[in-house]
Amino acid sequence: MQEKERTKQKTIYDISRRAGVSIATVSRVLNDSPKVSIKTKERVLQIIEECGYEPNAFARGLGTGSMRTIGILCADVADLYLANAVSYLERELRQNGFDTILNCTGYDHERKAACMKAMEARRVDAVILVGSHYIENTPEKNQYMVDASVNIPLMMVNGYLKGDHIYCNLSDDYSAYYEAVGNLLDSGCQDILFLYREATYSQSQKQKGYTDALSDRGKVFRPELVLQSNGKMEQIKEDLIQYYGEGNRFDGILASDDELAIGALKFAKAASLTVPEELSIIGCNNSVLSICCEPELSSIDNKCEIICVNTVATLMRVLDGQKASHKTILATEYIQRGTTKENM
Amino acid sequence: MQEKERTKQKTIYDISRRAGVSIATVSRVLNDSPKVSIKTKERVLQIIEECGYEPNAFARGLGTGSMRTIGILCADVADLYLANAVSYLERELRQNGFDTILNCTGYDHERKAACMKAMEARRVDAVILVGSHYIENTPEKNQYMVDASVNIPLMMVNGYLKGDHIYCNLSDDYSAYYEAVGNLLDSGCQDILFLYREATYSQSQKQKGYTDALSDRGKVFRPELVLQSNGKMEQIKEDLIQYYGEGNRFDGILASDDELAIGALKFAKAASLTVPEELSIIGCNNSVLSICCEPELSSIDNKCEIICVNTVATLMRVLDGQKASHKTILATEYIQRGTTKENM
Numbered sequence: 001m002q003e004k005e006r007t008k009q010k011t012i013y014d015i016s017r018r019a020g021v022s023i024a025t026v027s028r029v030l031n032d033s034p035k036v037s038i039k040t041k042e043r044v045l046q047i048i049e050e051c052g053y054e055p056n057a058f059a060r061g062l063g064t065g066s067m068r069t070i071g072i073l074c075a076d077v078a079d080l081y082l083a084n085a086v087s088y089l090e091r092e093l094r095q096n097g098f099d100t101i102l103n104c105t106g107y108d109h110e111r112k113a114a115c116m117k118a119m120e121a122r123r124v125d126a127v128i129l130v131g132s133h134y135i136e137n138t139p140e141k142n143q144y145m146v147d148a149s150v151n152i153p154l155m156m157v158n159g160y161l162k163g164d165h166i167y168c169n170l171s172d173d174y175s176a177y178y179e180a181v182g183n184l185l186d187s188g189c190q191d192i193l194f195l196y197r198e199a200t201y202s203q204s205q206k207q208k209g210y211t212d213a214l215s216d217r218g219k220v221f222r223p224e225l226v227l228q229s230n231g232k233m234e235q236i237k238e239d240l241i242q243y244y245g246e247g248n249r250f251d252g253i254l255a256s257d258d259e260l261a262i263g264a265l266k267f268a269k270a271a272s273l274t275v276p277e278e279l280s281i282i283g284c285n286n287s288v289l290s291i292c293c294e295p296e297l298s299s300i301d302n303k304c305e306i307i308c309v310n311t312v313a314t315l316m317r318v319l320d321g322q323k324a325s326h327k328t329i330l331a332t333e334y335i336q337r338g339t340t341k342e343n344m
Numbered sequence: 345m346q347e348k349e350r351t352k353q354k355t356i357y358d359i360s361r362r363a364g365v366s367i368a369t370v371s372r373v374l375n376d377s378p379k380v381s382i383k384t385k386e387r388v389l390q391i392i393e394e395c396g397y398e399p400n401a402f403a404r405g406l407g408t409g410s411m412r413t414i415g416i417l418c419a420d421v422a423d424l425y426l427a428n429a430v431s432y433l434e435r436e437l438r439q440n441g442f443d444t445i446l447n448c449t450g451y452d453h454e455r456k457a458a459c460m461k462a463m464e465a466r467r468v469d470a471v472i473l474v475g476s477h478y479i480e481n482t483p484e485k486n487q488y489m490v491d492a493s494v495n496i497p498l499m500m501v502n503g504y505l506k507g508d509h510i511y512c513n514l515s516d517d518y519s520a521y522y523e524a525v526g527n528l529l530d531s532g533c534q535d536i537l538f539l540y541r542e543a544t545y546s547q548s549q550k551q552k553g554y555t556d557a558l559s560d561r562g563k564v565f566r567p568e569l570v571l572q573s574n575g576k577m578e579q580i581k582e583d584l585i586q587y588y589g590e591g592n593r594f595d596g597i598l599a600s601d602d603e604l605a606i607g608a609l610k611f612a613k614a615a616s617l618t619v620p621e622e623l624s625i626i627g628c629n630n631s632v633l634s635i636c637c638e639p640e641l642s643s644i645d646n647k648c649e650i651i652c653v654n655t656v657a658t659l660m661r662v663l664d665g666q667k668a669s670h671k672t673i674l675a676t677e678y679i680q681r682g683t684t685k686e687n688m
Contacts, residue, residue, distance in 0.1 A: 069445075076431055080632070083427035087420055090448050099466065101413075102446040104434050122443065233635055262636050269638070288424070291577055292606050292636035294613070 013165065015051065019044045022321030069099045070315070071119035074130040075107050080287045081257070081304065085130045085157055088308035096316055098125070107133055113144040120148055126315055128155040132170075132202035135159045153318045155311050158302075159201050160327060167318060169311045169328045171302035173202050176332040177209030180254055180282050180300060183334060185217055187341040189252035189280055194226045195240075195264060196256040206256055206284075225250060229260060236263025237270060244271055251279055258283035258290050261297050265339065281339040295338025302332045357509060359395060363388045366665025413443045414659070415463035418474040419451050424631045425601070425648065429474045429501055432652035440660055442469070451477055457488040464492055470659055472499040476514075476546035479503045497662045499655050502646075503545050504671060511662060513655045513672045515646035517546050520676040521553030524598055524626050524644060527678060529561055531685040533596035533624055538570045539584075539608060540600040550600055550628075569594060573604060580607025581614060588615055595623055602627035602634050605641050609683065625683040639682025646676045 016023045021040060028036045029044040036044075070093050074082045090100045101124060105115040112134065119127050127148065134156065136142055142161055145154060149165040156168040184192050194210045196203050211221050225248075229239040240263065255261040261283030265275060273279045275295060283290055286301035307330055317324045336342070360367045365384060372380045373388040380388075414437050418426045434444045445468060449459040456478065463471050471492065478500065480486055486505055489498060493509040500512040528536050538554045540547050555565050569592075573583040584607065599605040605627030609619060617623045619639060627634055630645035651674055661668040680686070 072446075077421060077434065078428045078431035080424070080427075083424075084422045086446070087422035087448060090421065090446060094447070099462075100446050102416075102430070102434060102444050103438070104431060118443075233632075259632070288577075288603070288633065289636050292633050294638045 015044065015047055016321045018051070019047045023318075024320055026321075067123060067125060068097055069101055069122070069124050071101045071103065071122065071124040071127040072130060073103050073105050073112070073115055073119065073127060073134070075133050076104050077102065079131075080259075080289065081285050082131055084287075084304050085308055088305050089128060089130070089157070089312060092309055092312035096312065109136060109141055116144055116148050120152065124152065125319060126153040126155060128157060128311060128315070129159060130157040132159045132200040133198075135161060135201035137199070153315065155315050157307055157311055162326075165318075167311075167314050167324055167326055169307045169314065169330065170202075171304075171307060171332050172329045173205040173302070173332070174209040174212075176284070176300045176302065176334070177206040177254065178213040179209075180334060181210055181213035182217070183340065183343060184252040184254065184280055184282065185213075185219070186343040187276075187280060191222075191225060191250040192252040192254055193248075193250040194254050194256075195236075195260050196226070196228055197230055197260060198228070203256055210254060224248060229263070233259060233263045233266060236260055237266040240264060240267035241270055253279065253281045255281065255283050258285050258287045258297060258299055261299070261339070262289055262293050265293055265297070275339050276341045280341060282334075283339075286333075286335050290335075290337065298337045298340040299335050300332050301335050303330055306330055359388065359391055360665045362395070363391045367662075368664055370665075411467055411469055412441055413445055413466070413468045415445045415447065415466065415468040415471040416474060417447050417449050417456070417459055417463065417471060417478070419477050420448050421446065423475075424603075424633065425629050426474055428631075428648050429652055432649050433472060433474070433501070433656060436653055436656035440656065453480060453485055460488055460492050464496065468496065469663060470497040470499060472501060472655060472659070473503060474501040476503045476544040477542075479505060479545035481543070497659065499659050501651055501655055506670075509662075511655075511658050511668055511670055513651045513658065513674065514546075515648075515651060515676050516673045517549040517646070517676070518553040518556075520628070520644045520646065520678070521550040521598065522557040523553075524678060525554055525557035526561070527684065527687060528596040528598065528624055528626065529557075529563070530687040531620075531624060535566075535569060535594040536596040536598055537592075537594040538598050538600075539580075539604050540570070540572055541574055541604060542572070547600055554598060568592060573607070577603060577607045577610060580604055581610040584608060584611035585614055597623065597625045599625065599627050602629050602631045602641060602643055605643070605683070606633055606637050609637055609641070619683050620685045624685060626678075627683075630677075630679050634679075634681065642681045642684040643679050644676050645679050647674055650674055 012023055012026050016026050021044060025036060025040065026044055029041050072086055072089060074086055077083050077086050086102065093100050101122060103115045103119065105112045116127065145161055146163050148154060149163045154166045156166065158170050160168045160170055181192060194207060214221050227243060229236045253264045255264055261281050264281050268275050268279050275281060283297045283299040284302065286299040290297035290299040310328060314324045356367055356370050360370045365388060369380060369384065370388055373385050416430055416433060418430055421427050421430050430446065437444050445466060447459045447463065449456045489505055490507050492498060493507045498510045500510065502514050504512045504514055525536060538551060558565050571587055573580045597608045599608060605625050608625050612619045612623050619625060627641045627643040628646065630643040634641035634643040654672060658668045
């Protein structure tokens with residue numbers, strides 16, 4: 001029983017590591033490719049026998065080029081940020097000779113896990129999970145990803161999960177929000193509202209940056225200045241009108257995406273608050289939305305393209321059996337536009 | 345030679361039609377499925393023999409469910425309209441048990457044709473081409489699609505190409521623009537600028553609606569009031585500032601997408617023209633951009649979701665061997681917001 005369990009856990013990664021060759025080479029051996037020297041072939045086959053390794057479909061397909069397909073999971077490709085990310089990822093994968101299978105999972109945990117299973121069944125070479133929604137707040141709910149990563153590498157865009165075959169590229173949301181609070185305080189703001197949409201990994205990093213910055217600047221953190229709002233722009237505006245009507249006062253809004261920030265801009269107009277004189281607003285993603293509104297929106301550019309290029313570059317190294325970083329955090333950039341004052 | 349050519353042209357569709365059974369049934373026969381009655385099986389096999397038909401991979405896979413994959417080609421999934429369309433299509437396909445392979449082809453003809461070839465090689469069950477960019481202005485450049493459709497059904501979203509196995513779902517751009525001109529004239533506009541991005545099938549329909557409406561209302565068509573502008577919002581604004589600086593005057597702008605229309609709104613601000621009093625603006629797609637700007641943008645809702653739902657429903661009928669419409673034109677809806685006056 002114990003023997004069987006140990007055998008079960010062996011993957012193509014273990015063979016590649018033990019034999020000191022790339023995964024592609026192991027795969028070529030399994031596919032009886034003439035490109036591998038007889039000496040290497042014999043060594044790999046011997047290690048495979050020693051380990052009792054049974055190649056899965058993934059390993060068999062890689063060398064022959066019969067699949068060369070990467071699965072992309074995202075909640076909804078109609079989301080502006082996710083659409084951009086999928087566009088960059090698909091481009092990079094194609095340039096590396098890989099096809100993209102896209103599956104929009106929605107936000108429900110069961111659906112996400114089912115979609116991952118479906119990707120495994122499709123025998124893709126790897127799965128890229130796009131967006132921080134994939135990280136849930138209990139280990140149990142993240143287990144399906146850890147399980148999947150035993151057989152195929154998982155790449156995460158803007159999410160972080162620990163695992164031997166999980167590779168994460170994230171924007172530095174913590175520092176971005178820490179610095180944005182500093183910018184707002186420097187420009188004269190006193191009471192900064194943190195406006196977020198839903199509790200995700202990314203959101204928690206942003207909020208931590210917000211609270212730490214306040215604390216480091218000697219400001220008291222006021223929990224009532226953290227507001228959740230969901231839905232479309234009109235709903236966000238209405239939520240803020242109600243919140244303001246309840247007597248809450250603030251002269252800065254730090255929003256966790258651009259749509260929230262534009263909802264805030266609509267609220268400002270409704271409440272006859274001048275922007276940025278009476279109310280400063282900062283969004284996030286530096287999406288096309290940020291240049292549609294009037295005044296144009298100051299926003300945090302989280303460098304979606306760089307993250308995606310890096311994700312695919314990391315994946316190519318992983319598939320080639322090279323070492324790769326499990327967690328790469330990429331710097332963001334604050335884009336100053338009309339909804340914030342120049343620093344005083 | 346002639347005999348061979350005739351044989352070559354036979355497809356699973358021909359067998360299905362001659363035998364009076366669905367494509368799925370022909371496929372089941374080819375896969376030796378027990379679900380087909382012996383009588384049907386014998387008839388189908390006889391027709392196959394008579395025709396000298398050789399089943400392709402597509403036909404062999406369909407019955408066994410080994411592929412159930414649809415290829416989606418779009419120029420760039422980061423484009424707002426295309427992202428929405430891909431999101432709806434993927435959802436509908438998934439609900440019908442089909443996976444989506446996404447390939448972003450860009451706008452170059454060679455690349456599009458190469459991507460189509462790659463999809464055929466992937467042995468997808470059908471290809472959906474999203475966006476009117478796929479229709480070029482010479483039959484030679486469209487031939488690769490006609491060729492591909494011999495073996496797999498092609499579905500077009502917002503493009504039209506004639507072919508036995510090509511099924512097109514389009515928004516009624518002609519009527520939308522015809523009516524929009526009427527709305528602008530009724531609200532007191534005299535000189536309406538038609539602002540477009542690039543020459544596509546959709547654009548030609550829109551422009552025809554524009555010119556016909558002017559003509560039917562007794563207005564002289566002035567070619568100088570048709571302006572092309574490309575690039576990002578800031579570029580569109582600059583193009584209009586230059587055009588205006590050359591002495592061109594207009595009190596209405598009918599744009600072929602929302603981004604152009606918001607560029608026009610930025611121009612209006614730069615030229616100190618009040619919107620909608622001195623300049624009315626109408627966009628197209630009714631995208632999220634239309635509610636970001638101030639005033640909010642009047643826009644033509646081209647019912648992307650309905651088109652996509654209809655496209656997948658049509659495809660399911662086609663794959664099931666049922667009759668389906670080769671060209672379905674779906675009505676649009678004019679959404680009145682702050683950039684146009686109420687009709688006088």
